Amino acid sequence: MEYRILGETTKWVESHAEPIVDETGTVVRIAGFTHEITERKQREIELREKNERLERFASIVSHDLRNPLSVADGYLDMEREQSDSENLETVADALNRMHTLIDEMLTLAREGQEVTETKPVLLETVVRSSWNNIDQQNASLRIDTNVQIKADRIRLGQVFENLFRNAIEHGGESVTITVDMLDSEAGFYVENDGEPIPDDKKEEIFETGYTTNTEGTGFGLAIIKRIVEAHDWQIRATDAHDGGARFEITGVDFVDQHTVTSQP
Known part of the structure; x- marks a missing residue:
């Protein structure tokens, strides 16, 4: 339970407790601890x-x-x-x-609001569901991973949908999009073999209203960044291995496959 302590300054504390029972199942005492959670x-x-x-x-x-x-x-x-x-x-x-x-x-x-609840989700399932929700034109998708991460499934789906649309819009209708895991950090990436992002625009593209498409609104990548940061993750734009654009999302919490009993 959580409660306030009122005094010259107000403090918040959190207490955890559980009953201790004897061999007959009778509660003989309560054990627990309390710590401050003001911050x-x-x-x-x-x-x-x-x-x-x-x-x-x-x-x-x-x-x-x-x-x-x-x-x-x-x-x-x-x-x-x-x-x-x-x-x-x-x-x-x-x-x-x-x-x-x-x-x-x-x-x-x-x-941009806080993500209050995350659940184990199979990354490949979210990716393929998001892929089916967009106009794919002649683009193709490559993904080969069965990892599970903790995320808000609906909002993570919006991230992939927006990244896929962005890749098709700027990389061409026949672009190939790849989703895979990062080797050196806890996270994943979405890259395409279309046009690379200029070095001087890699930060600017996430700003609200920035777009190179006269028909675009400039909100797509800004929305992606908001959702990513609401998960306490980070996103950065870089170059793909094949010369296209690549978006890396890091700080992701992976789920131990042995602890998962069901897939939501």
Whole structure:
């Protein structure tokens, strides 16, 4: 149990205890220990307050921006019934882009929140499920690993989906994407044989709004970074062995295969 100690300064402590029984099963005493967790609780409170601010921001974006957009969509439909002007299609494209930007901003705000629960997941299963959720075009996927890691399965799937789309967008529709484990660190990588990332852009690509595609929003890699950091992992961009782009995710917790009894 956790509780506060109030005094000149407030402290948080955590107690662990369990009953000690004799040969008849009768409880004869309680054994346990208590330790201070003030720093951890402060971090939890700060994270909770941050998440609440992000939720308020998401609600404002969703409500205050979507409502006028819905009005604009309605008037656009009315105008289309009376005219087939190319200008209306330009307006439609602009409104669709605004809808996309709102969706991406909401995702960015929410995915930056703390990951509160992780479970053992089979990496290959998440990768293949994510692959099936995207428009693969003529791209191909290579993966040969059966490791299990601790992660939020849904949000990890979003990481792979965004990395796959990014590879196809920048590497071409026939790009080959490889997912495998890192040799020197606890983690995995996603690389492709398309165009490499310029050295002076390897940090900048993770910034919100950065994109080299005129049709892109610049949120994809920023969302990936938020999800990765919410897991307490790290991500970096580097060069692939075949000259393309490579993303390495480190700090991952692996699961001992012998301790896992079921796959969620």
